[in-house]
Amino acid sequence: MALDIRRFIQRFVEEAADHLPRLREGISALEQGHADREQVNELFRAAHTLKGSSRMLKLVPITALAHSTEELLSALRDGTLTATPPVISLLSQAVDGLADLVGRLAEGATGDDLPAADEALCSALEATALGQAPPTPAVVTPSSEPALSSSSTPPSSAALVTESELRLSDTVRVRLDRLDDVIRLMGEVLSGHHHLHGLVDQARELSATLPAEQQGPFHAFHRELKDSVLGHDSLMSDLHDRALQMRMLPLSVVFDPLAHMSRDLAQSLGKKVDCRVRGSEIELDRQMIDRLSDPLIHLLRNALDHGLEPPAERQAAGKSPRGQLIIEAWQDADWVVVEMRDDGAGIALEAVRQKALAKQLVSEEQLNALSEQETLELIFLPGFSTKSMITDFSGRGVGMDVVKRTVVDELNGDLQLASERGSGTRFTLRLPLSLAMMRVLLVSVGGVNLGVTAPYVSELVECSSHSFIDAAGQRTLILRNEFVPVVSLAQLLELPATTAAADNTLLLVVHQRHQKLALIIDSLIDERDMVIKPLPAHLRYLPLVSGMVSMGRNALVSLLHVPALLEASRHGAQRPNEERATAALAKRILVVDDSLNTREIEKDVLEAWGYHVTLAENGRDGLAKALAEPFDAILTDVEMPVMDGFALTARLRENEVYRYRPIIIITSREKEADRRRGIEVGADAYIVKGSFDQNNLVETLQALLG
Known part of the structure; x- marks a missing residue:
């Protein structure tokens, strides 16, 4: 599948709009003798970036002119050439030529529509870089203008500025760290605004303690304060949403290179593949996309290397010699679902079992107790995969365990696997739109406030403690058609237990995929959209905490990491079976x-x-x-x-x-x-x-x- 170059040209134009003024400023500093070594380095990097970006998009004239400019700047940077007036003149003409070509792209031209780079200008730049006399001593014209006759006067640099350059772009490039600072500050403002709701409640309670003659004016103040806070609720929320949207990017920035990569990788493996991309217009937070790239690359390679069969093998099985790989995304409420599926051979369960035993990841007894789905998911165990990624395509090795850890632990998402022998394999990733703000359930346990992100919350249940059953020493709740283990959250976190009413137990039922756990809590505080703060470096060793949220002024609340809680509850439930018979005698x-x-x-x-x-x-x-x-x-x-x-x-x-x-x-x-x-x-x-x-x-x- 060919990469659709046109979709990226506008992005290149925006990038060039940042580099071209930098080049002009640097050349002006050279002309005045104010440029230091670092500024020359900046000039070189700007030309190098334009060359690399244009080459990827097959904008040949821009690539050629940027390459020649880069050669001359390289000589200046190395000190083999000095910034004489002829050198500065050549550089100015080169930037004018680049600006003209970029201007044509901004007006809707494609790479095929661009005129060829001016050979005389490119030759003059490269010859000067080598310390040779330029091949044409006279005027070098930019590629956009017709050649001048001998009687013509060379145009000045100002005359070469096109009308399109004078028009302001409708976009502004902003450094990502500055945008992150804006979003962080907006989160702080939003958290502070939530504190105002508490002040409104305090004002209402205070009014009841005042003398009757003072209650009238105070009621008016309370009403005005309440109306002002409520009036700002939607405004604050909308302002924060707009700030987050500025950091959203379409999945095409990941999907399109993946589709292009699939063709090259399949070819290197002696296979044929048709890769189809759907839903690439769906947007995710830039932070999410950055962390998602490596897992998707590994899933792609896994599908092509292990999933799709060679053409001869596919034909023998009655399939088309060309494998089908589909990368699809769709939005589901506040979630984005990304699915990668192939029509290959599927995962051989017996091969998974044998590898798990050979690498001693599970015992034979444990393996026999696993269901088909649980056997499939053994591929997510650390150390299961024996092959590393191909560095030409991936850049670094990523195992299936890292894929799962990235999606589940770092991105607060879910990863599901389905495979049918002979028909193919499907990986489904369910991800929040952003990690910056999420729906959080706030609860109180043992006198401590804690938070759980909404994706892990199944339901809240209030029931009598007499409704629990004992299952091999484990308190258990029968919830519809399911047995759910019951654990005291205070005991799990080693917090002081509170004396709750025996007949009134509040349970927070959390889940991850197929597993559920009912946590005994003291009370529900609130449910709201909250800004997620990452843990500071000195607290990142805590396995049961995934982040923090702010409640009012200087009040931080820990977010529980539900997958780690489920794992801790499993370890805590393991008990020695003293009455267990020997394996040989057991029914x-x-x-x-x-x-x-x-x-x-x-x-x-x-x-x-x-x-x-x-x-x-x-x-x-x-x-x-x-x-x-x-x-x-x-x-x-x-x-x-x-x-x-x-x-x-x-x-x-x-x-x-x-x-x-x-x-x-x-x-x-x-x-x-x-x-x-x-x-x-x-x-x-x-x-x-x-x-x-x-x-x-x-x-x-x-x-x-x-």
Whole structure:
């Protein structure tokens, strides 16, 4: 796929509008004898930048003239040439010529429309740089003007200034650090404005304590203060949004080079690819785009190197010899979704298993307990990948673990992987529009205020502590069709516990992808859009904190890093199983459920009683594992994608191995019709999650297994 050069010409014109005046100022300083070594270096860098940018866009005349100018400036910089009047005259003519060519681009011309660079001027510049006499002693004319007759008077430098140069551009180039300072200051102003709401509330409370004769004037003051603060709310928010928009860039700045790169990389690998880009007009914060480049490059290389097959292999499989790679983006509310998918061979699960075992990333027992999706995601483990990136295209090596860490930890996003053998692989990145400001839920725990960014918040639940169940020593909440572990946030953070009412527990349910955790909190403070501040260098070692937000004057609130919280809760829940039987004697149980939390909790319960447990994420996955190796009993949910529990039970009963082996349905469906259907398809027991009791489950299983 060819790079659409026209889309970048306007950006080049804006860049040139910054460099050309710098060149003119430098030449003027040379003429007056005021230029120092650093200013000559600046002149050289400006010409070099114009040469490089124009070469990438195939603006040949500009490249040629900028190259010749660069040669002369290089001689000045090295001290092999001095700034004599003839040298300065040549440099002035060169800048005039460049300005004319850039002016034509600004008026809508393309690279093909530009006249050729003036050969006489280029030769004079290069000859002078070598200390030789210029090949043409007379006047050198810029490429935009017709050649002068011998009787013509050479135009002055002022006459060469075109009308387009006198018109101001509708854009202004601003240094990125200055723009960042504006956004940071706007964030501080916005945080300070939120503090005014607190002052309004304090004024209302104060009015109640005043004598009756003073309440009238004070009520008027309070009303005026409140109206002023509320009136400025939308103005402040809009002003900050406009400031953020100034830093937004279209995804085309990443997508278009990726599409161009895919052709060259595929060619170097002996493959053919058609790369299609969609949604490149979607905008993201410049900071997001900068950090997103390396992960996308790695995903691109991974798709071309490991995903797409060679042409002969594709033809043998009945596919087109040209692979299809699609890079697509779309906006979903306050999120941007970026998807990269190919129609290659997909990921071979068996190869993933073998590599994970060979590199000792997981044990064989752990591997057998993984579902298909969990097995696929082993590629995100550190050390899984054995190949480094090709430096000609990527610049530096990035592994899949770094891709995940960048997207999830640094960008507060989500990364999902789907693959089907023989049909291709899809990586889906879900990203916030900006990291500068996000929706934050503010809560109080153990006398400390904490924040959680909205992407990680699932819901708030208020319930009685009696509604929790005990699952292998882990407090658990049954939330609709799912078991969710319950953990005290104060205990997890080692904060002082508060004495809350026993029958009134407030839970903040957080999630990352398929995993959920219910955190016991003391109270909800507020929910608002807040400016995210990065952690200072001396606090970046804290794994559970991802940033900070400001509440009023001099009040900073830590933002919790939910992925790290989930990891900490998993480590805290690991308990030694003293009663576990040896692996040789343990009964083998297959647990089938689409909820990761439910699978893990049922696994903990059963392993605590000495069973060997394997997990499956849906009916199809469960059927494949059941047919691959024999199990002593099956536990299955009903509501699952691909194949539900009723269909799974019916299919298993058709198999000779499982005709009489115990199958237990564990579901949230309580209707008698569902119970009857479960028995009809061959289930031996039907347990409702709402009345789940681990002892009842174990006793039922023991009775069925004899």
